[in-house]
Amino acid sequence: xxxxxxxxxxxxxxxxxxxxxxxxxxxxxxxxxxxxxxxxxxxxxxxxxxxxxxxxxxxxxxxxxxxxxxxxxxxxxxxxxxxxxxxxxxxxxxxxxxxxxxxxxxxxxxxxxxxxxxxxxxxxxxxxxxxxxxxxxxxxxxxxxxxxxxxxxxxxxxxxxxxxxxxxxxxxxxxxxxxxxxxxxxxxxxxxxxxxxxxxxxxxxxxxxxxxxxxxxxxxxxxxxxxxxxxxxxxxxxxxxxxxxxxxxxxxxxxxxxxxxxxxxxxxxxxxxxxxxxxxxxxxxxxxxxxxxxxxxxxxxxxxxxxxxxxxxxxxxxxxxxxxx
Numbered sequence: 001x002x003x004x005x006x007x008x009x010x011x012x013x014x015x016x017x018x019x020x021x022x023x024x025x026x027x028x029x030x031x032x033x034x035x036x037x038x039x040x041x042x043x044x045x046x047x048x049x050x051x052x053x054x055x056x057x058x059x060x061x062x063x064x065x066x067x068x069x070x071x072x073x074x075x076x077x078x079x080x081x082x083x084x085x086x087x088x089x090x091x092x093x094x095x096x097x098x099x100x101x102x103x104x105x106x107x108x109x110x111x112x113x114x115x116x117x118x119x120x121x122x123x124x125x126x127x128x129x130x131x132x133x134x135x136x137x138x139x140x141x142x143x144x145x146x147x148x149x150x151x152x153x154x155x156x157x158x159x160x161x162x163x164x165x166x167x168x169x170x171x172x173x174x175x176x177x178x179x180x181x182x183x184x185x186x187x188x189x190x191x192x193x194x195x196x197x198x199x200x201x202x203x204x205x206x207x208x209x210x211x212x213x214x215x216x217x218x219x220x221x222x223x224x225x226x227x228x229x230x231x232x233x234x235x236x237x238x239x240x241x242x243x244x245x246x247x248x249x250x251x252x253x254x255x256x257x258x259x260x261x262x263x264x265x266x267x268x269x270x271x272x273x274x275x276x277x278x279x280x281x282x283x284x285x286x287x288x289x290x291x292x293x294x295x296x297x298x299x300x301x302x303x304x305x306x307x308x309x310x311x312x313x314x315x316x317x318x319x320x321x322x323x324x325x
Contacts, residue, residue, distance in 0.1 A: 024109055035130065039110070039126065
């Protein structure tokens with residue numbers, strides 16, 4: 001693993017396979033064809049234009065990439081050749097036109113293939129190439145609220161592991177926000193809304209040890225929206241497909257055995273910007289998650305601070321508990 005990345009406490013899944021992580025990177029000011037070409041130039045593969053606003057780069061040295069406008073309506077449903085009606089073709093033209101307008105204010109997104117975590121540093125080659133070709137992130141314009149998402153694979157599927165990681169994240173969330181120095185546009189956007197305080201209080205109770213089913217029910221009850229910094233809908237829908245059937249009605253939910261961490265800033269246009277510092281912050285969450293005693297002590301301390309109305313200094317308090325980087 002590169003020297004500037006922190007090691008995960010669990011590098012392998014329970015079945016012995018190395019854990020992987022998917023990365024989603026948003027940008028503007030660069031045509032999707034150019035971005036897809038950069039991917040091919042760096043990692044090989046072949047271009048597969050699916051429609052006006054979605055290009056796949058298949059069979060690269062890292063896997064399959066997707067470059068797409070981050071706008072659901074701009075993407076038509078896949079239908080077999082020869083089955084399109086005149087109405088379908090009219091709808092496709094409408095989607096393309098809407099996509100052209102959306103591309104003026106919405107980002108394009110590169111969905112990278114899941115990589116073994118020790119290979120994440122290779123994606124910085126793509127970040128550098130995008131910048132050199134003119135791509136911009138949140139820093140580009142005041143209304144650009146573009147994100148970077150990590151999708152680290154679950155190490156274990158038992159309820160305690162899921163809960164401990166969630167507890168660790170809730171405890172560290174204020175510290176993470178302080179460390180990331182979130183851009184103003186992202187602070188005002190709904191994507192970075194923290195979890196409701198009443199939900200945080202419930203989960204951080206040292207006595208809170210629910211079954212996976214009850215954990216999912218509580219999560220859905222307090223977080224019916226996906227606009228959370230750590231979105232558990234894909235993970236819980238994967239683990240409990242019968243319980244969380246709402247994904248069938250919500251095309252944004254893609255069940256998968258991963259956490260979905262929605263980082264607020266993609267700064268691809270900033271020289272020297274790297275995805276690795278943000279990845280290291282996730283590692284800090286997992287490092288805390290394996291310390292059950294610390295989770296319980298900090299959980300009770302958080303609740304005491306909430307009762308005393310002194311949570312404004314929590315990021316500094318919890319930072320003291322972290323092991324040296």
